[in-house]
Amino acid sequence: xxxxxxxxxxxxxxxxxxxxxxxxxxxxxxxxxxxxxxxxxxxxxxxxxxxxxxxxxxxxxxxxxxxxxxxxxxxxxxxxxxxxxxxxxxxxxxxxxxxxxxxxxxxxxxxxxxxxxxxx
Ligand SMILES: [Zn+2]
Numbered sequence: 001x002x003x004x005x006x007x008x009x010x011x012x013x014x015x016x017x018x019x020x021x022x023x024x025x026x027x028x029x030x031x032x033x034x035x036x037x038x039x040x041x042x043x044x045x046x047x048x049x050x051x052x053x054x055x056x057x058x059x060x061x062x063x064x065x066x067x068x069x070x071x072x073x074x075x076x077x078x079x080x081x082x083x084x085x086x087x088x089x090x091x092x093x094x095x096x097x098x099x100x101x102x103x104x105x106x107x108x109x110x111x112x113x114x115x116x117x118x119x120x
Pocket of ligand 1: 032034035036037082083085086103106
């Protein structure tokens with residue numbers, strides 16, 4: 001479950017109330033908006049200990065602002081992303097470049113790990 005953060009008070013946002021956020025969240029497809037990995041595969045990979053993070057992240061899709069600089073938590077600016085895509089996208093690497101160069105390889109990596117898990 002991504003953490004809820006409201007937009008700034010002076011920036012009206014469709015996700016600025018807890019209710020609006022959960023209604024939006026409920027409707028989101030359970031796949032990473034960048035690499036397309038399904039959330040259930042992440043749950044299985046992290047649940048089985050194939051992958052792990054120090055802070056216990058990774059098992060669920062995370063709330064990601066496409067344009068982080070805008071600091072807007074709006075339906076247009078928010079997507080669900082996997083831990084890897086969420087951490088990889090940055091001020092240096094644009095969303096477009098992440099989708100073109102990195103997200104497909106993240107998917108290849110995660111699908112390979114998932115196949116290994118199923119073959120165990
Ligand atoms: Zn991803």
